[in-house]
Amino acid sequence: MIDGFGRSIDYLRISVTDRCNFRCTYCMPEMQSFLPHPDLLSYDEITTLVARFIDHGIRKIRLTGGEPLVRRDIAVLINALGQHVKSGALEELTMTTNGSRLEQFAPILASAGMKRINVSLDTLDPEQFKTISRGGDLDTVLKGIHAAKANGLAIKINMVALKGENEDALIPMMAFCAEHGFDLTLIETMPLGTGVSEREAQYISLDAFTAPIRQQYDLHPLAHKSAGPARYWRVDPLGLRLGLITPMSQNFCDHCNRIRLTTDGKIYMCLGSELHVDLRKALREGVPSDVDHLLQTALRLKPQRHEFENQFAQPDLRLKRHMNATGG
């Protein structure tokens, strides 16, 4: 699939549920309503769509949400999609999770053919963690991370940079990741979704967030590329691989290779845009070729770049959708 700007699209992120057992302050409001069950794509519908996507050139899939591991019987979907990895039709199946259910699910992910996962973890301080996630238990997450490692999964920790909230957590997190052989990726907060009042107060550029480590460590740019938008550095003498995702301060849309399937079956071509096509309607009411047709339409809709900087500056331009609907 090639979009209107010549970018090749081979990476699909699927939000398997908009529900989450955490309420991270930058992600969604404390009181959040979720989609009614009939609106969710069933596992059969997701696997039908994935087969179409693979035919159109998708090679990598990331399951996300909401929290993917809170959806009932998620192992059924993971195993079904894992068959595409085993057959070679997919290069990679992976997941972004908050880690709270990883202890139970790590063996299932590994046996389905996942090789690596991203775990979101913004601090290693239990009280800070509880505050940022609004109630999460750090110890449970750490047990999940260690279970994933014990099951042979490579781990990348995703840490969102939050001004005044977890700046002091960066150096301990780097030491933790280096000690256990995990990659660490830092992410700038994006102004997604309404009702999250802390946006202005929470934003800090990664340049500012990483300033203290530049005084203490040597950072060397790496040529390493992952499927996502991070730029990588090696931090010496820790030997840590550090990824920086800078949607706000340094745009990376030129290389965008991603599309996103929402919990209710819409394809969003950009996290920062409302442009989408409704595949669920086509699946439930149409004929199979409607889906192929809509995918072609979607490719033409993919914008050249997101507008997060403008949306940050002008709150009335902000999208209503929270990250949990489209998947991070």
Ligand code: SAM
């Ligand atoms: N529940 C899973 C998790 O916690 O990883 C998957 C979904 S979560 C929405 C995916 C990623 O999006 C997480 O790493 C989270 O920190 C990030 N995220 C959520 N809201 C964000 C925002 N406004 N700006 C930047 N990253 C955000």
